[in-house]
Amino acid sequence: MTSQPLGGSFSQSVLREMMLQDIQSQVNTLPKLENHNIGGYNFSMVLDEPPKSHWMFSVPLNKLYIRMNKTFNVDVQFKAKMPIQPLNLRVFLCFTKDVSGPVLRCQNHLSVEPLIGQNMKMRESLLRSENPNSVYCGTAQGKGISERYSIVVPLNMCRSGNRSGGHVRQTLAFKFVCQNSCIGRKETCLVFCLENASGDIVGQQVMEVKICTCPKRDRNQDERSMNGKKRKSQVEATDDEEPDVKPSKMRRRTTSYKNDIKKEDTESNDSHDRKRDEQPITDWNVSRTQDGEYRLAITCPKKEWLLQGIEGMIKEAAAGVLRNPNQENILRHANKLLTLKKCAQELP
Secondary structure, three states: OOOOOOOOOHEEEOOOOOOHHHHHHHHHHHOOOOOOOOOOOOOOEEOOOOOOOOEEEEOOOOOEOOOOOOOOOEEOOOOOOOOOOEEEEEEEEOOOOOOOOOOOOOOOHHHOOOOOOOHHHHHHOOOEEOOOOOOOOOOOOOOOOOOOOOOEEEOOOOOOOOEEEOEEEEEEEEEOOOOOOHHOOOEEEEEEEEEEEEOOOOEEEEEEEEOOOOHHHHHHHHHHHHHHHHHHHHHHHHHHHHHHHHHHHHHOOHHHHHHHHHHHHHHHHHHHHHHHHHHHOOOOOEEOOOOOEEEEEEOOOOOHHHHHHHHHHHHHOOOOOOOOOHHHHHHHHHHHHHHHHHHHOOOO
């Protein structure tokens, strides 16, 4: 970045550059399984479960249950903003517990589908689109959002009758050509990314999905399990409240109980202190420099956690630049964070 005089206009340009780099890098980083509407389009996905359908949707679990090779309809809805800009919807499958692992088809189902013409990307994609003009993207080695297997569907902004209350609503149709049992029964989710013409993600919605042979059975089992866990947590919370009353009465009755309580408290504290002292701190280091600044060194087990931490600091630095445009140390800190993020992204 070239050196320029410090001032309000310079801080604004730095902030814009930081935000632009952060948005542009989204498509080349690992996906984050969270809903957001950073572009202000009020983006959402709507599923209307038809009666006697081969797929079901659990509202409390936000989860789709569907059979393989069966089509389901989903409506993409977003606010029409002026000036009208072309928008695309990128859709891909992702493992919920390992976002770095690409979701690939099993060899059994892949081997029975012939390779015809230029359908290589579509043939290897576990997700299929029934909409015209759909584009299949990515490779089997891809991990970033734009590099992994995904489907990009251009959204029609000008169709008559598809607007309601300032929103555009368009129906899309998809299906899956493998089951969760084909990929080690790992939990999966479907990620919908609303992208502008430059490929920037301006909205995202995430929905869990299970491709199985008995959608109704699996949905009922999962909802019963969820309700059972809720009841168990409520019972445990009730049990935890009872000792708050009983021990106070018993302390007034006997002296020996007081001694037991003190002994337990002492042993518990000693045990806690020993565990805390036994924890290795070689991978963590916090200190303060002679200039009054703070230094943090940590070791992360996953690359995406490291990137998320850096991104959080970038946002704080950008806000600091706006609040204090003339403080050179904050500006240097912001520039160093941008360089640090680039270095972290290049890590294997």
